Amino acid sequence: MERRNAWKDYDKKELKELENLSKDYRKFLDNGKTERECVKYIIKMAKEAGYEDFCEVRKEGRKLKAGDKVYAVNMNKAVALFHIGKTPFEEGLNILGAHIDSPRLDIKQNPLYEDTELAYLDTHYYGGIKKYQWVTLPLAIHGVVAKKNGEMVEIVIGENDKDPVFCVTDLLIHLAGEQMEKKANKVVEGEQLDILIGSRPLAKEEKEPVKKMILSLLKKKYDMEEEDFLSAELEIVPAGKARDAGLDESMIMAYGQDDRVCAYTSAAAMFEMKEVLKTACCLLVDKEEIGSVGATGMQSKFFENTVAELMDVMDEYSELKLKRCLASSYMLSSDVSAAFDPNFASAFEKKNAAYFGRGVVFNKFTGARGKSGSNDANAEYIAKLRKIMDDNKVAFQTAELGKVDIGGGGTIAYILSLYGMNVIDSGVAVLNMHAPWEITSKADVYEAWKSYKAFLKDA
Numbered sequence: 409m410e411r412r413n414a415w416k417d418y419d420k421k422e423l424k425e426l427e428n429l430s431k432d433y434r435k436f437l438d439n440g441k442t443e444r445e446c447v448k449y450i451i452k453m454a455k456e457a458g459y460e461d462f463c464e465v466r467k468e469g470r471k472l473k474a475g476d477k478v479y480a481v482n483m484n485k486a487v488a489l490f491h492i493g494k495t496p497f498e499e500g501l502n503i504l505g506a507h508i509d510s511p512r513l514d515i516k517q518n519p520l521y522e523d524t525e526l527a528y529l530d531t532h533y534y535g536g537i538k539k540y541q542w543v544t545l546p547l548a549i550h551g552v553v554a555k556k557n558g559e560m561v562e563i564v565i566g567e568n569d570k571d572p573v574f575c576v577t578d579l580l581i582h583l584a585g586e587q588m589e590k591k592a593n594k595v596v597e598g599e600q601l602d603i604l605i606g607s608r609p610l611a612k613e614e615k616e617p618v619k620k621m622i623l624s625l626l627k628k629k630y631d632m633e634e635e636d637f638l639s640a641e642l643e644i645v646p647a648g649k650a651r652d653a654g655l656d657e658s659m660i661m662a663y664g665q666d667d668r669v670c671a672y673t674s675a676a677a678m679f680e681m682k683e684v685l686k687t688a689c690c691l692l693v694d695k696e697e698i699g700s701v702g703a704t705g706m707q708s709k710f711f712e713n714t715v716a717e718l719m720d721v722m723d724e725y726s727e728l729k730l731k732r733c734l735a736s737s738y739m740l741s742s743d744v745s746a747a748f749d750p751n752f753a754s755a756f757e758k759k760n761a762a763y764f765g766r767g768v769v770f771n772k773f774t775g776a777r778g779k780s781g782s783n784d785a786n787a788e789y790i791a792k793l794r795k796i797m798d799d800n801k802v803a804f805q806t807a808e809l810g811k812v813d814i815g816g817g818g819t820i821a822y823i824l825s826l827y828g829m830n831v832i833d834s835g836v837a838v839l840n841m842h843a844p845w846e847i848t849s850k851a852d853v854y855e856a857w858k859s860y861k862a863f864l865k866d867a
Contacts, residue, residue, distance in 0.1 A: 411766040414803035414851045415658070426854040429676070430660060433853060434650035436672045437662045438567075441645045442550045443485040443694045443704070446508040446668065450487055450675050450692065454479045457679040459489060462714070465721065472722050475683060480714045485509075485694040485704040488714050489678050491864075493687040497719050498729045500736030500829070502867045503689045504674035504860055505706070505820055506743060507696035510664035511535035511842050513542065513576075513601055513644035515551075519637055520605075522619040527606040529574075531644060532598070535697030539596045541843050543578040547603065551642035553632055561630050566647040573647045574603045603644055646844040653847055659764070660853070665846040667696065669853060670742035670835045677860035688864045696743075696820055706820040735828035738792075738867045740860065741783070741821035745769040745807050747837035747847075760808045762837035767803030767855040771833035774809050776816025783821035785832035792867070793832065800862035803855045807837070834859065 418426065440446035454477075462478040472478065476492045486508075513531040521528055533539065548566025555561065566573045578596070579587050587595060609617030610624060626632040650662030671692050678690040695705030702708065715733060719725035748761040762769040772790065775782025797804045809817050825831045836856050839847040 411763070411803070411805040413765045414767050414855055415765050417803075418851075422854075426850055429673075429854055429857055430652075430850045432676070433669070433672050434652075434660060434662065437650040437664060437668060440508070440668060441548070441664060442643050443508050444552065444641075445550065446671065446692065447481060447484055447487045450489075450671075451479060451481070453675060453679060454489055462490075462718070466717065470721070472718065478718075480710075480717075482708070482710040483704050486710060487692050488711060489675065489690040490718060491678060491681055491684050491688040492718075492722075493684040495686050497687060497715070497722065497724050497733045498736070499686065500733060500738065501687045501689050501715070502684070502864050503691060503737055503739040503824070503829075504677065504742050504864070505691040505693070505739055505824060506671040506674050506741075506835075507667045507694065507700075507706075507820060508671050508692050509535070509694045509697050510645075510666060510668065511537045511697055513547075513603070515549075515603075515637070515640065515642035515644065517638050517640075520619060520622060520634060522616045525607065525609065525618050526604060527618040527622045528602040529605050529642075529644075531601050531603060533601060534643075536842055538592065538843070539598060539601060540592060542601060543576045543596055545575060545844055546573040546647040547575055547644050548573060548647035549603075549642055550645055551640060553630065553636050553640040553642075555632075555636055555639070561632065563630065563642065567649075571647075574605055574644070576601050577604055658851070659847050659849055661845050661847050663844055663846070665836075665848050666744045666838055666841050667742070667835070669838070669848055670744060670856065673836075673853060673857040674740075674742045674860050677857055677864060680861055681864055684864060686867070693820065700820055700823060706823045731827075737827070737829040738789070738863075739821075739824050739829055739831040740834040740863055741819050741824065741831055742835050742856075742860065743819040743821075743833050744835045744838045744841065745771055745833070746809050746817075746841055747839045747849075749839055755810050755814050757808065757811050760806070761810075762805060762807035764837060764839070764849040765851045766805045766837075767852060768797075768805075768859040769833075769835055769837050769852075770804060770806045771809065771835075772806065774817050774819055774821070774833055777813055780816070781818050781822065782816075783819075783825045783831055783833070785830065789830040789832060793834075793863070796862050796866045797859060799866065800858065802859045802862055803851075804859060 459477040519530040553561040610621040653659035653661040700706040773782040773784040
């Protein structure tokens with residue numbers, strides 16, 4: 409059952425649409441390298457598409473009706489978009505769920521130190537990474553500093569051509585004999601992933617002069633004291649813009665495509681909908697890379713509480729109706745899949761792998777080895793989705809995440825399935841997943857966007 413390469417069937421109109429979507433997607437990636445930045449950008453898009461802040465609607469005591477569009481924000485790190493449909497909430501929602509956090513390095517709360525007249529920021533890596541991939545790269549600092557007076561300072565250093573960049577240093581090959589004998593997970597260890605931030609001493613200072621120079625610059629530019637690191641959220645990410653990849657410009661290379669490629673296409677699909685029969689929802693959450701925990705992860709009650717509030721302002725709420733709503737819903741857990749890489753073919757089972765250019769990927773299950781930790785979608789739901797995709801001429805493929813005993817992975821799918829709703833993983837195949845620079849096929853990005861629109865319309 410080999411799937412056809414989608415590029416072979418595009419006409420000029422579709423190719424133009426594909427390139428326009430890819431251009432907008434790259435812009436989103438450039439402006440959304442953290443969860444907060446993604447939420448800010450999505451809200452801007454939502455307002456342009458006619459969405460209103462649900463908090464304001466609720467405060468004003470307004471009722472919602474079919475056709476109304478609202479968004480709700482959770483701690484500036486997660487956002488839910490709703491397009492109200494014609495059917496009662498009790499009959500269920502059509503949900504696109506993705507995550508907007510990505511593997512990175514986080515600055516610790518007490519990070520700044522000096523050693524032999526070099527200044528560093530101490531880090532703690534976030535999510536699953538190959539630590540050796542993060543050394544010697546140009547890196548940028550993104551995030552916020554919350555000050556005691558309530559002021560929030562936004563920081564982005566390393567993205568403008570005139571900005572300095574930062575890096576994690578590595579041992580020169582001439583002295584690396586012992587290092588090269590280590591296993592890959594020990595070549596560079598977590599506590600070695602500190603960011604080199606400066607080397608110039610502050611004049612007339614004898615004790616920690618380079619650290620004091622850094623503090624003086626932070627004070628001058630951001631009115632920031634050393635103790636302000638205690639209430640800062642600063643993320644270290646690769647510096648640089650998303651780029652077309654390949655001589656044929658058929659791919660996109662960028663940081664954070666897991667899972668912002670599905671987040672963007674899901675939101676963009678929502679904004680395309682003129683009207684919907686069932687209420688459509690796009691849910692973009694944080695913390696998936698560390699288990700979906702915490703107040704902004706999928707395991708929080710944010711989504712459930714927001715649906716309850718929506719039903720309340722529409723005079724449809726009861727605890728029983730909320731349960732019926734969630735159990736009757738359909739969801740695409742919009743998350744990426746591992747693209748087949750011929751350089752590492754032994755990790756894949758070729759009949760059940762995802763391939764570049766063959767469309768959006770449906771993973772019946774993820775998990776590891778004996779399907780441990782997975783949501784396993786039922787046959788009836790997959791049949792329904794096959795019909796929707798075929799009726800809307802969407803290129804799609806099915807896959808597993810590598811060979812059975814090799815490894816595995818997880819998504820937010822199993823959490824939503826606890827409500828009894830139908831859920832399946834559906835997303836874009838990615839090369840270099842979790843590396844600083846990941847690669848996707850423009851055709852797969854385009855087909856994912858088409859699939860999400862078809863799902864919202866027909867599920």
